[in-house]
Amino acid sequence: xxxxxxxxxxxxxxxxxLKQQDSYGYQIIKDVSPYAELSESTLYPILKRLEGAGCIxxxxxxxxxxxxxxxxITPRGKERIGEFLVEWQDxxxxxxxxxxxxxxxxxxxxxx
Numbered sequence: 001x002x003x004x005x006x007x008x009x010x011x012x013x014x015x016x017x018l019k020q021q022d023s024y025g026y027q028i029i030k031d032v033s034p035y036a037e038l039s040e041s042t043l044y045p046i047l048k049r050l051e052g053a054g055c056i057x058x059x060x061x062x063x064x065x066x067x068x069x070x071x072x073i074t075p076r077g078k079e080r081i082g083e084f085l086v087e088w089q090d091x092x093x094x095x096x097x098x099x100x101x102x103x104x105x106x107x108x109x110x111x112x
Contacts (some may be wrong), residue, residue, distance in 0.1 A: 007046070009036060010038060010042065012084045020074060022070060024052040024068050050077065
C-alpha cells in the first residue's frame, strides 16, 4: 500500500479512536491496532501532526502518581472524519474501475 495512503488511513483511525473517548498513546495503539498496523514510532508523529492541524488537543492528567498526556478530538477533527468519508467514495469508484479492468482481462492487466 502506498505510504501516504496508509498514513492518511491511520490518521483517520486515530481520530475515530479519539471520537469515542479521550485517550493516551498506549491505549490509542491498542484501539487502532486491530484495524491498522500502528507503533509508538508511527503514532506520536501522527498525533503531533493532528494537533498542529487543530484536529486534536492534548492535556495532562495525573494517573498513578505521574502525569499522563491525553488527547481529545476537536470539532475540526470530527469534520476531518466526515471529509474523509466523502473522499473515500471517490477512492471506491476508482477501485471499482480498476478492479473491473482486471476482471475484463482475466487479472493479467492486459497483453503486451
